[in-house]
Structures are given as C-alpha cells and as structure tokens.
Amino acid sequence: MHTVEDLIALANQHLGTALAPHDAGAELTELEDWDSVHLLRLVALLESELGRPVPVAEVLQARSLRDIWAVAVAT
Amino acid sequence: MAIFLGPATSPRTTEAFAQPVRMTGPEGPWERVREAVERHGSVVVHAQLGDWLPRDLEAPGLRGLLGRDFARFQAMTHPQIRARFVASRLLLKHVACAVIEASPESVELAYKPGGRPYLRGLDQIDISLSHTEDLLLVGLTRRGWIGVDAEAKDRPMLGLGTENQVCTPYERRTLAQIAEERRNAALVRLWTLKEAYSKAIGQGMRFRFTEFGFGPQGRDVQVLRPDGSPGTGEEWTFHTCLVDRAYTVSVALFDAGFGDTNDTAAATMLDAGLIEALVSGDGGTSPEPREPRVPDGPGATDSGPHVAGPDRPRHGPVPDGPRHGPGPEGPRHGEPEGPRHGEGEARGG
Numbered sequence: 001m002h003t004v005e006d007l008i009a010l011a012n013q014h015l016g017t018a019l020a021p022h023d024a025g026a027e028l029t030e031l032e033d034w035d036s037v038h039l040l041r042l043v044a045l046l047e048s049e050l051g052r053p054v055p056v057a058e059v060l061q062a063r064s065l066r067d068i069w070a071v072a073v074a075t
Numbered sequence: 076m077a078i079f080l081g082p083a084t085s086p087r088t089t090e091a092f093a094q095p096v097r098m099t100g101p102e103g104p105w106e107r108v109r110e111a112v113e114r115h116g117s118v119v120v121h122a123q124l125g126d127w128l129p130r131d132l133e134a135p136g137l138r139g140l141l142g143r144d145f146a147r148f149q150a151m152t153h154p155q156i157r158a159r160f161v162a163s164r165l166l167l168k169h170v171a172c173a174v175i176e177a178s179p180e181s182v183e184l185a186y187k188p189g190g191r192p193y194l195r196g197l198d199q200i201d202i203s204l205s206h207t208e209d210l211l212l213v214g215l216t217r218r219g220w221i222g223v224d225a226e227a228k229d230r231p232m233l234g235l236g237t238e239n240q241v242c243t244p245y246e247r248r249t250l251a252q253i254a255e256e257r258r259n260a261a262l263v264r265l266w267t268l269k270e271a272y273s274k275a276i277g278q279g280m281r282f283r284f285t286e287f288g289f290g291p292q293g294r295d296v297q298v299l300r301p302d303g304s305p306g307t308g309e310e311w312t313f314h315t316c317l318v319d320r321a322y323t324v325s326v327a328l329f330d331a332g333f334g335d336t337n338d339t340a341a342a343t344m345l346d347a348g349l350i351e352a353l354v355s356g357d358g359g360t361s362p363e364p365r366e367p368r369v370p371d372g373p374g375a376t377d378s379g380p381h382v383a384g385p386d387r388p389r390h391g392p393v394p395d396g397p398r399h400g401p402g403p404e405g406p407r408h409g410e411p412e413g414p415r416h417g418e419g420e421a422r423g424g
Contacts, residue, residue: 043240
C-alpha cells in the first residue's frame with residue numbers, strides 16, 4: 001500500500017464498500033457506505049496489510065479516509 | 076454458555092426500560108412515549124427512515140424544523156446521507172418535544188465537541204441517536220444519561236479480525252463457548268452494548284472496547300473488567316432487544332438520581348433566559364449545558380473500569396464539570412459542530 005487510493009481499494013475489496021478516490025477527503029460521517037464497524041474492520045485490515053499495529057485511538061480521531069491513511073503510514 | 080437476544084429478564088432492567096416504541100410519523104400517537112417516560116423515566120423509540128423523510132426536502136418549513144442543523148443539511152450532497160440526516164433529526168426532535176410538550180421548532184439540537192447531540196437548555200433530558208440501514212433509533216431519559224445503538228442482527232462481524240479490536244479476554248473466552256451458529260449474533264450484541272455505553276458516557280469509540288466488557292445475556296448485564304469481574308454498580312442498567320426482527324438494539328442507562336423529576340414540560344424546565352432567547356430568535360446566547368460529573372468508566376485504571384466511588388451524583392441538579400475530563404484524545408481545537416466518527420450517531424454505531 002502506497003497511497004490513500006490503495007487504502008480505498010482495500011476497503012472496497014474487503015468491506016464491500018463502493019468508495020471512490022474522491023471520497024478520500026470527505027467526512028467519514030457523510031460517506032454513504034461507512035460506519036463504525038467498517039472503521040474497526042479497516043484497522044484490522046491495515047494492521048494485516050502493513051504488518052504492524054495501527055494506533056486505534058488515533059484512527060478514531062480521523063475525520064476522513066485520508067486522515068486514517070496518514071495515521072497508518074505515520075506509525 | 077448461551078447468549079440470547081431478547082427481552083431482559085432482570086426485574087431491575089425491566090423496571091428501567093419499556094419496550095422500544097415504534098413511531099410511524101410526526102403525527103404520533105405519542106401517548107406511549109409520554110407514558111414510558113412517566114413510568115420508567117426513559118424511552119427508546121424506533122422508526123423507519125421512510126416514515127420520517129419529508130416529501131419535499133426543499134420545503135421552506137424544513138429550515139425552522141432543523142434549526143441550526145439546516146446549514147449543515149444544505150451542505151450535504153449525498154442523497155442518502157441527506158435523507159438520513161433530516162429524518163433522524165426530525166424523529167429526535169419530535170420525541171423530545173412529545174416529552175417536554177413543546178413544538179419541534181422551539182427546541183434546538185446542539186452537539187458536544189465529540190458530536191453527541193443534546194437539547195440546548197434542557198439539561199435534565201439526555202438523548203441519544205443511532206441509525207443503521209433504514210432504522211432510526213432514539214433514546215431519551217430524564218434519569219441521567221442514555222446511550223443507544225442498533226445494528227443488523229446478522230451483520231457479519233465474526234472472524235473478520237474485529238474480535239481482537241472489540242472484545243476483552245473474558246468476552247473472547249465466553250464467545251468461544253457459544254454455539255457457532257449463535258456466535259456472530261452474540262458478538263453483534265456485545266458491539267451494540269459497548270457502543271451504547273460509550274455513547275452514554277460521552278466517549279464514543281475513543282475508549283478501547285477491549286478495556287471493558289459485558290457478560291452473557293440472561294443475567295443482570297453490567298460493565299465488566301477485562302478479566303470478567305464487575306466494573307460498575309447498579310447505577311448502570313443495560314438492555315438488549317430485537318427490533319423489527321432484524322436489528323439488535325442495546326441501551327445503556329446511567330441513573331444519576333433524577334428520578335423524581337416527573338415534570339418534564341418545557342415550560343417548567345427551560346430557564347427564563349433561554350425562553351427569551353428562543354422567542355427572540357437569538358438561540359445562540361444561551362450558555363452551554365452543564366454536564367454531570369464523570370462516573371468511573373472504562374480505562375479508569377490499568378486493569379479497566381471499576382465501581383464508581385461515593386461521589387457519583389445522585390440527587391439534585393446536574394453539577395458542573397465535564398462528563399469526562401479531557402484526556403489525551405480530547406476534542407480537537409476548532410472542531411465544528413457535528414458528529415465525529417464513532418460517536419454520537421455513527422450509523423450502526
């Protein structure tokens with residue numbers, strides 16, 4: 001995974017979402033196919049994909065997929 | 076060990092909650108809502124999104140109904156998000172106004188920094204909102220704090236890596252003892268209980284769900300430490316049930332000792348200054364509501380939650396002080412009003 005678009009593709013592949021690249025900066029609360037279960041599942045997916053823990057507390061502060069990506073790659 | 080979904084059997088829980096009330100539109104009937112609050116101090120109302128969606132989202136009257144939410148609503152672009160937003164706000168306002176005997180236009184919804192909704196100027200009414208798919212869910216109490224959460228009962232959660240993010244060691248051991256065909260539903264129940272509890276204490280998902288847990292259905296449900304030992308006292312009551320045969324709904328209620336506040340009519344609950352501000356259209360001059368003092372919650376110690384001490388508020392008006400002190404993950408500076416992810420009203424959470 002190298003970009004937030006990769007993260008979006010990961011979500012769509014495993015979570016059944018239909019997110020588009022332009023959703024990267026949108027508020028999570030205003031994404032059609034997004035909720036808190038998705039968020040936790042995405043954390044698990046990211047940890048598996050990146051091979052390291054992702055700080056859940058920081059992810060929960062994220063307002064957008066781009067924010068989540070920033071947290072994930074900063075660890 | 077079996078974990079069943081269904082009505083609570085504990086006398087204490089039964090006393091605290093009426094069965095959720097289905098509301099098919101603004102016209103009511105609202106008697107059941109008022110009766111539930113009068114008898115139990117709390118009510119949970121569920122509805123279908125379509126029943127609460129105005130035919131015309133451009134109707135002029137919507138501005139008055141949504142109040143300050145109208146600007147946010149206007150900025151939304153996705154039709155489904157807009158529909159859910161307006162329908163849930165209308166339901167929430169109508170439930171609250173049925174209880175306080177006021178018009179929806181006269182009551183202002185506002186949001187805590189974490190996104191949790193509250194009724195501006197009505198400190199002794201606590202509300203909670205959840206939605207998943209087409210289900211809308213509102214909880215209201217005059218006893219203290221309430222959190223509600225809904226999720227499709229058969230939503231796949233098991234085996235997707237979420238157990239480690241959601242469950243305490245005790246819960247994982249308990250889940251492993253449940254028949255496989257019922258295990259996912261049991262995990263959904265735990266999830267909704269944790270979401271409801273987190274909403275009630277105002278922390279959304281910012282507490283790790285692995286730091287507090289719940290036991291099996293069929294006994295008094297209470298918050299447990301990660302090892303399964305009791306974590307809260309009788310001030311907290313929890314309830315899980317099925318709604319529309321499709322959704323697992325959980326409610327967390329903290330009894331702050333306001334049980335003798337039977338008169339919830341707005342005329343006697345609103346302070347004079349707020350009434351003046353509302354009448355004059357200057358809804359922004361009222362001070363922010365005060366919140367109850369913090370109950371001991373998850374993460375209170377390294378070993379998880381513990382039973383609250385004797386300083387928990389039991390009587391009288393809501394005291395000063397934040398529901399939770401600002402932690403290392405406190406509200407971000409300059410955050411706009413509106414729900415944050417995972418808190419307040421996150422769909423399905």
